[in-house]
Amino acid sequence: MLSIIVAKAQNNIIGKDNKLLWHIKDDLKRFKNLTTGHVIIMGRKTFESLGGILPNRKHIIFSQNPDFKVENENVKIVHSMLEIQEYIESEEECFVIGGAMIYNLLMPYVNKMYVTEIHKDFEGDTFFPKINLDVWKEVSREKGPKDLENSFDYEYVVYERREK
């Protein structure tokens, strides 16, 4: 099964110039705790923004460029939806970690979303799609711990796909 993990601003911004716009220590820790030991699926741009391979996670990277290669046993480059069918059908939770293109591409196949909702608008160039509450049900909401680096509040919200 696929789950999305994302941190988004109040106005749905998730990044600018291929970077994140905030640094929230607890959120990064949560990302690490949730994704370690699992498959993480991402777009080529998000992979490049990571600046390296994240330990103990299998990286599936979408690219349309047949020449894009990463020589690492924990990396697989994919060019089509067909190649990720096994992760959609898997009983294991696989995490879709962005960016916008890949969230849009895979959202129809996702069952659960871990969304860090930042209570502030940001200026950026990349948006998370609007969460349609007819499709998604909020199942938990918890305030994130105060971060000394940031003045804004944020919440950890979990959504599950509603039964059809």
Ligand SMILES: NC(=O)c1ccc[n+]([C@@H]2O[C@H](COP(=O)([O-])OP(=O)(O)OC[C@H]3O[C@@H](n4cnc5c(N)ncnc54)[C@H](OP(=O)(O)O)[C@@H]3O)[C@@H](O)[C@H]2O)c1
């Ligand atoms: N706040 C968050 O939680 C969060 C999480 C992740 C990312 N971000 C931010 O999001 C931004 C990056 O997002 P983005 O939307 O620009 O890029 P992206 O989704 O990370 O990557 C886009 C790339 O994926 C490949 N791709 C897209 N659709 C494809 C398809 N149908 N088949 C095969 N390959 C496909 C293409 O690679 P090629 O060009 O190689 O063909 C495309 O250029 C950055 O600012 C990043 O910091 C934020």
